[in-house]
Amino acid sequence: MIDHARGSIRRNALKRELHEIAAGHGTRLHFDLDATGFDAALVLAQATARMKMTSIELRRLVTAFHKNGSMNAVIDGLSARNVDRRIRCCRTAGSLRMESVVPWLTPLLRAKDARVSGSAARALGRIGGTQAADALLGAVQRSGPRRVFILALAQAAPDLFVETALCSDRRPGALGAVAIAAGLRRRRTAIGPLVALLGSGTHRQRVICCRALGWINAASAIPAVSTALYDRDWRVRISAIKSLTVLHAESSFDQIEMLLQDPDLRVRRVARRSLRRLGNLMVRRDARWLWH
């Protein structure tokens, strides 16, 4: 009970210190990664969650960490034996957007412990930039499409990074994951490469491309996605139906209606659901038009 109370007091003290430093009112920082009773890295992550990379508040915090030697402790901790310490160091590095730590974080993506590789990926996602995104892309290529890697890649990738990766032949194994990342980023510059991959990729890549185009809300890609309704693979057809529903593609209503006669039961079921949603939208729009 007393330990818990002490932990709370220390946590609040650290939180106050961080806020004061960020506001420019203080410079003294007592940051102990091994503090008992609370997670100092978590407190830091919460304090810096809304700070932008170029903000003056974050710069003040980074300076304070440099001055009291905590930065060196974080870098040392990344190679510690203790898993929890490594995770905390990863989180701290990510919170402070320490671009210089990227070469130390990259090997941690290969760690056997999923918690370590996950926290390293999250840290790289927060740091962002070409180096971090490249490291994550390599990890996706190497160890398959892990959710945490893809989310971090979507977060870290700078402009035109995923688009370039989608068009490149250098990492064919990561194309699917990159297509998901492109969809999650919701940048319209990815529409062209995704449509191109939809036309030439494997059936798995075509499935992902259809969904990613839906997430981006790429109305200009409706004709390409409509073509995927006639794909040989039932999964691609289902993905195209779902995507067209998200895109509110009323012009594809008749094409989706034809899929009610599809030989595959799953496709018929999804088509029925999609037609109901599109029909509701159309009825609502017409009702609004009549009302006005």
Add this chain to the structure above:
Amino acid sequence: MGIHEGLIDQMAGEAFMRPQVHGEEVPVPEPGRPVLASAGPVLREPVLQRRPDNGWPSYEDMVARLAVLQRAPVFFTLSESTLRSVARRVRRIRIGAGEMVLYQGEPGDTIFFIERGRCRLVVEKPPTEVTVAVLSEGDFFGDAACVLNRPQQASVYAQTECILLALDRQNLAAVLGGRDRAALEELRKVADHRFKAFADTATQATWGMLLREATVVGVYSPKGGSGGTCIALNLVGSLSRAYPGQVLLLDLDFPYSHAALLAGLIPTTCLARMSEVPADAFEEVLLSAVLYHSGGPMILPGALKPEEGDEVTPELINRAISVLRRTFRYIVVDLGVTISDSTLALLDLTQHMVLVVAPELSALKSAADAIDILLQIGTPDDRLSVVLNNRTAKPAVTRDAVLRKLKRAVDVEVAFDGIKPEQAALDGAILSVTDPKSEVTRGSNALAALIDRVHNRSVVGVAKHADASTT
């Protein structure tokens, strides 16, 4: 984010079971895909890559990168070592012609330097769009989004195949954040300045549409005798056929203004004589000075005597245009050869510039210089039209030579029309009103249709008269 995580789980389960041979993934061939890709030779990489980056660039590559970065005005003052650090960290990207590089309104974190090719910056202002700049080798874009954290101001499209050097925010901060903070601040200032300049350009170009006021079209001929007044007069005639009584020609071709004379009208007063008119009577007096041609065009002379040209000050032009804008749909201004203060004031107010060029050596040289000046002072690229006016049956300078010298396409070409323009001047007629078969009429109709299309007015109105060939 929750919904996406669920979908990713689903996809990771069903869509990522890759074909494997002896535990290794089999790469899937993709025929004919690349739209945009990392430039340079594609190297086979080891499966386990030890370093996150692809190593240091080669010597030749570094020299090429440095050459591009050194041309950027903000990096000109950087020390050699800092510039090398920046050069090491840039990504090289190849973009196909016509591809989109950036999309307006989206967040951005990268500055792009053009190593090769040309890019078009387009600001979309529904119902139209404005090309605020065409950038080429050594130029950069994406700076406002990267350093000022603003959404992309313009969409960027590659006009030709481009090679870009991309420098993202993290790398920029890593290099310039510590040692050269002053350079970063300088970059911020430049980005802010460019942001405002592009915003002003876009607003000026769409002013008429935004406020439902007249579009001001400037007709400029950098060499006397190229037919600038003739084109301006006939352009007004063509526009008047679609919008009778709504098109005005303001003649500012000082010191000798002859537009009214060519149209067979006899002016009794002019703009120059209104400098002393009190503000409350200005509008009435100004509109009473407008001459009405029986064919539809209306003309306002700038000065009746050569010495009166000096009376037309920038302030007077601003006052007059602000009044005329509310009354007419199009104001075509015939500008003189000299670029005076009044001309510059008027250029600030124009939404479209027409440059009339005759296929002569001296006229071409002047026109090329004029294009540079107009683009430098912020005329949007798609709001500048070049008219090639053939004054002789067989011009000494060929069309190809004209294109080479001007480094841009000719928008409208007016074929040789014999003595018709001179005869029309003697008769006090406007060819575009009286003679539909004339070459001048065809050219002016094509120009009117082009202007009408760009400024998104009633396209049908003028386009149906435009049977001339638009090049």
